[in-house]
Amino acid sequence: xxxxxxxxxxxxxxxxxxxxxxxxxxxxxxxxxxxxxxxxxxxxxxxxxxxxxxxxxxxxxxxxxxxxxxxxxxxxxxxxxxxxxxxxxxxxxxxxxxxxxxxxxxxxxxxxxxxxxxxxxxxxxxxxxxxxxxxxxxxxxxxxxxxxxxxxxxxxxxxxxxxxxxx
Numbered sequence: 001x002x003x004x005x006x007x008x009x010x011x012x013x014x015x016x017x018x019x020x021x022x023x024x025x026x027x028x029x030x031x032x033x034x035x036x037x038x039x040x041x042x043x044x045x046x047x048x049x050x051x052x053x054x055x056x057x058x059x060x061x062x063x064x065x066x067x068x069x070x071x072x073x074x075x076x077x078x079x080x081x082x083x084x085x086x087x088x089x090x091x092x093x094x095x096x097x098x099x100x101x102x103x104x105x106x107x108x109x110x111x112x113x114x115x116x117x118x119x120x121x122x123x124x125x126x127x128x129x130x131x132x133x134x135x136x137x138x139x140x141x142x143x144x145x146x147x148x149x150x151x152x153x154x155x156x157x158x159x160x161x162x163x164x165x166x167x
Contacts, residue, residue: 019147019150019151019154020151022143022147022150023143023144023145023147023148023151026139026140026141026142026143026144026146026147027140027144028140029042029136029139029140029143030136030137030139030140030141030144031140032045032136032140033132033133033135033136033137033140034133034137036130036133038132039132039136042136111142115135115138115139116135118134119131119134119135122134
């Protein structure tokens with residue numbers, strides 16, 4: 001939609017918004033679960049936010065079309081798997097992503113089991129305990145601090161690591 005210069009100018013703003021939005025969203029989820037909102041209401045809120053986003057996207061798209069922005073050329077058709085298999089760099093990235101997803105999935109499973117076990121124990125001790133709200137608050141808090149750590153690492157460590165070791 002935008003020119004290369006506009007993209008270079010807007011990319012840092014988008015990156016900051018993306019990084020800052022993650023902990024803010026997690027904090028909002030934690031607060032909403034603390035108010036005993038059901039997961040179904042949370043999904044309705046997420047759907048409303050998605051519809052708002054789609055409306056904003058349509059607005060920007062129409063505005064750019066009215067301004068006479070040049071259409072982007074279509075991508076060449078091809079076999080994405082063949083492209084990945086031809087490049088050693090892309091093969092290593094693909095392997096890294098597979099390993100990252102395995103580690104992430106196993107870690108999330110272990111954490112999820114621990115949270116549910118803790119919730120079940122508290123429910124057994126107190127029948128009035130709201131296990132769903134407990135799990136929602138836990139994950140909201142967990143992802144808030146995980147995303148804050150991500151922002152700090154991106155802001156203060158990544159540039160130094162890239163400067164020292166290169167890409």
